[in-house]
Amino acid sequence: MTHKGSCFCGAVEIAVSGDPVDMGYCHCQSCRSYSGAPFVAFTIWPSDNVAVTKGAELIGGYNKVGTSDRKYCTQCGGHMFIDHPKLGVVDVRAAILPTVDFEPKAHLSYAEAVFAVSDDLPKFVDFPAEIGGSGKLVDAAD
Ligand SMILES: [Zn+2]
Numbered sequence: 172m173t174h175k176g177s178c179f180c181g182a183v184e185i186a187v188s189g190d191p192v193d194m195g196y197c198h199c200q201s202c203r204s205y206s207g208a209p210f211v212a213f214t215i216w217p218s219d220n221v222a223v224t225k226g227a228e229l230i231g232g233y234n235k236v237g238t239s240d241r242k243y244c245t246q247c248g249g250h251m252f253i254d255h256p257k258l259g260v261v262d263v264r265a266a267i268l269p270t271v272d273f274e275p276k277a278h279l280s281y282a283e284a285v286f287a288v289s290d291d292l293p294k295f296v297d298f299p300a301e302i303g304g305s306g307k308l309v310d311a312a313d
């Protein structure tokens with residue numbers, strides 16, 4: 172199964188194949204200030220499963236902390252994906268993959284949340300331990 176996505180203007184296109192290894196929401200301050208949204212929806216794929224199929228020359232990047240290489244279309248500013256080379260995965264914005272059945276599994280960095288979400292998904296203080304976080308969940312009473 173291949174899913175296609177494009178930036179806001181359509182000049183850059185990507186294709187992802189197989190199944191995502193994770194999906195969910197991130198509430199961290201970096202995601203919020205970069206996206207301008209109260210939290211973001213992500214889909215995580217093995218790096219080899221993500222290909223730029225059109226407009227690669229238009230992709231710009233910004234890497235603030237070394238671990239997250241943010242990619243966007245320089246023509247429209249639309250976000251495309253965030254490369255995480257140390258983890259061997261690529262985070263593709265859920266919103267640009269309309270044919271992926273989005274099934275969020277958790278909220279990440281919920282300790283930084285500014286927008287409370289009422290659902291039954293686990294809410295991690297930061298990240299799961301397998302990707303370098305504490306693995307702790309916020310108080311269930313929240
Ligand atoms: Zn664009």
Ligand SMILES: [Zn+2]
Nearest residue numbers: 197198199202
């Ligand atoms: Zn984040």
